[in-house]
Amino acid sequence: MSADAAQPASFAFTPEYEARADQIIARYPEGRQQSAVLPLLDLAQRQHGWLPRAAMDHVAAKLRMAPIRVYEVATFYTMFNLKPVGRYFLQACTTTPCWLRGSDEVVATCHRVLGIGVGESTPDGLFSLVEVECLGACVNAPILQVNDDFYEDLDGPATERLLESLRRGEVPPMGSATGRQTSAPAGGPTVLTSLSFDAAPAAGKGTE
C-alpha cells in the first residue's frame, strides 16, 4: 500500500478546508486536540477524494501526533479509503435484510452495467464498487450508498437507471426508488389517512 504509485508526494488542506479543520480543533479542550483526528481525516478524504498517506502525515503534523498513531486510526476505520476511488463511490449493503430484499440483484446490476466487481473501479475513474455491512436503513432495503447519499428500495432496473444517470453526470434525488415517502408503508399510509400532508406541515412532521 505504501508503495502505491498513486500516492501523492504531498498534501495540504486548501484554505477553506484549513479553516474548517481549525474550527473542529477548537472544539476540543486545550491539550486534547488529538481528539480531532477522525473529523480531520474525514475532511482530508473529502478534499482529496480518498485518503493518501501524505494526508495522514499532514493531519499528524497538524495535531502534533506521531504519524503511526494516525495510521492506526485511519486503517482501523473502513470508511477511510486508503486507495483511490471513483467519483461515485458505490457501497452496496449486503447484510441480511438487504440480501433478503434483493441486494444480490443490485450488486449483479452494478457488475453488469459498470463491468466491475466488488472492490474494483472503472477505468474512467467514475465508479468504485464495494460491499458493506448494514447501513442502518433496513426498512428501505436494499440500499446502495453513492458517496454520502442513500438510494433505497432498489431493484435491478432501478439500479441500472441510477447508474446510467450518474454516468451522464446527473445525480438523481436520493431516497426511495419506488417513490414512497421516507419509510412509510410501501402501499401508502395505512393509518392517519385523513391527514393532508401538503396542507399541514406541522402534522406532517408527526408522521415521519
Place this chain on the structure above:
Amino acid sequence: MPKLKIDGIEVEVPPGTTVLQACEMLGIEVPRFCFHERLEIAGNCRMCLVEQEKAPKPIASCAMPAADNMVIHTNSPRARKARQGVMEFLLINHPLDCPICDQGGECDLQDQAMAYGFDRGRFRENKRAVKDKELGPLVKTTMTRCIHCTRCIRFATEIAGVEELGATGRGENMEVGTYVEKALTSELSGNIIDLCPVGALTSKPYAFTARSWELRKTESVDVLDAVGSNIRIDARGPQVMRVLPRLNEAVNEEWISDKTRFAYDGLLRQRLDRPYVRRDGKLVPATWDEAFQAIAARMQGLPGDRMAAIAGNLACVESMFALRMLMDGLGSPHRDCRQDGAAVDPSARAGYLFNTTIAGIEDADLCLLVGTDPRWEAPLVNARLRKRWRRGGFQVVRIGATTDTTYAVEELGNDPALLSAVADGSHPLAERLKAAKAPMLIVGMGAIRRADGAAVLAAARKVADTCGLVRDGWNGFNLLHTAAARVGGLDVGFVPASGGHGMGGILGAATTGEIGLVWLLGADEFDMARLGRAFVVYQGHHGDAGAHRADVVLPGAAYTEKDGLYVNMEGRVQEGRRAVFPPGEAREDWKILRAFSAVLGRPLPFDTLEELRRRIVSAHPALGRRDVAPAPWALFGVAGPIQARPFALPIADFYMTDPICRASTTMAECSDLYVRGDDARTGTHG
C-alpha cells in the same frame, strides 16, 4: 489496603495493586503474554484470566485492581478452561514452525502451550499469513508468529520514546509494524526482541546461529559505555553468540542499548591473536619472548621520565593498576586514562562521579544538562531520564547542542557563558534550581573535553554550590562519562603523578621526542600522529589505530575474555567475568604486565588475580565494595575564563565508539543506516 483471598490465602496489598501482582506477591504464577511490569497495562492477550467468586465471568488479572473481599482462584477448573480457550485461539493463527524458530526453547508461547495447549487443532480453516516487516539491521521479523500482545509497540512508545511502531488494520487484518516501511530509529530497539513473547521479533545477527540450550551463560558487565549495564554473555565453544541484558534495577533495569547487545561480532574480527614486533617498518609476527625483549631493549638506558602510559576506554581496573605499578617501578610519572583529554579532576571522587546515581534520577525534579546528549553518550541514563519525565513534574534544561532526547528539553542555547551566568545567579535558571526539591546537573564530556575544560568543570561545581545541588542526602552534581574504564582509572590513580604529564603533555612531549616510549593499554581514540617518533607498545585486543602505529603489539583480552573489575560512572564497582578464552596467544592483560615485569627483572608483587585484587583494595578501599558509596563533596576544578566557543558533542557516531564496534559489521550497518542516513538501504538491504 485492600485485603483479598487468593487460592485460600489471605493477602493484604497496597492500593492500586492488580490481582496479578497480588498473585505474584504470594508466589503464584499467572501466565501472561501482554502484561509486562515496566510497560503500561494493555489487557489484550487474556491469558491471565483467573476466576473471581461472584463475578459473572473470568477476569483478566493483569488489568483488574485488587479490591477488598475479592476471592480469587487462579487454578480452578474454570480458570484453567478459560486459559485453555485463550490458548486455543492464540494457536489458531500461530504457525507450527517451532523447529525453525529462533525463539524455540525460550518462547513464552511454547512454554505456556505445554501447560494450557490442546493436543490437537480443531480449526479447519486456513491460518492467516502476514507479510514480514523490515525493521532495520537488528530486528528480524516473522510477523505470522505475532500474537498481538503489543509489548513492542508499548516499549517503543513509552520507554524508547520513538513512536514508530503501531497496530494498523483491525480484527483479523491487524498487523504490528511501522506502516511506512522504515527501520526503528532507536538505540534501544534490540529490547523488543527480549520483550516479544513469541518468535515474531528475533535478533537478526543471531538468526539461526545457535539454540538457547546449547549456550554457556556467563553473567558479566558491559564496557561499551560507562553505564556498566549488567549483561549475560551467551557463548558456544570459543565464540560469543549473543549478549542479553541482566536485571539490575539500579543500573540498566532490564534493558541494554543496541551497541551493548549487537557489537559482539566485532570480537571475532580484527583480533590481535599473537604478538607483533616492527622490523624494517613492518609489523611481523613474533613470540611473546621476542616482543618482551624488544620492549626491554628499548627501555634499556631510557630514564623513567621519558616513558609514558595511556589507558584506553575499555581497560579493566586490574590492568590499569598493574600498568601503573609497572610504570611507577620504572620511575615514570607520565600516565593518563583520559585519552580524550577531558579535564576530569581526579583529586576528589565526588568531582568525577555520577553522584545522583542512575536510579537516583527518579527522585529528581529539575535537571540541567551541560554539553551532553545522553541519548548517545549513555542510552540507559537517557532512558531513565525519560522514565522520570513521563511520570511528570520533571523539567530538563540544557546548555549545549540541541539533539532529540526523546523527552522535552528546554534548550537555553549552546553558549558556555550561560553556565557562568547560572553560577553567579544572574540567569533566572539559578532561582529555579534553588527552588527545586531535588535539582541535578549533568555535565557531559563534550563540555570539559576542551582547553578550558577545567574552568567549565569549576563553573559547574560553582552552580552546584550556589544553587544548592548538594544537600543533605542528595548530591545533584553528575559527570556523564562515556568510557567504561574512566572512573576505574581515576580511582586507581591512572593520572599523572607529581611532575608527570597528562594526556596533552604526553603527546606534546612525544612529538618533540622528549618522551621516547609510550605504552598504550587499548588506547585508540586519539591522533596517533602526535606520538611522533616515540617507541609505541600497544597492548590490546583489536588491530585498530593504536596497533597500526605500534612498534610492539601485545595481544590482550577483550572484556568477554577476562575476569575484570569495572567501575561505572556512578562509582559502582562491578565484576566482569570470562565467557570465552582470548584467541590464539592473546592473554589476560594483568598477566601480560606481570610477565613483562619479570623480563625486566623486577616482578610485580602478585601472581594471581586474587592477590592483585587484594592489593588494589588495600590501596583503594572504595574498590572493595560491589555497590555505590556516596562520595564526600570536596573541592575540585580550577576556575578560569571560559571560551565562547559552543560545546561540541563527544560522540560523532554512536555505533563506532571503540575498537570492538569498529570491527563489527552489525555496527557498521547501523552506522550506515542511522548515522550516515543511508536510508536507501532500508527495505532491500538484508
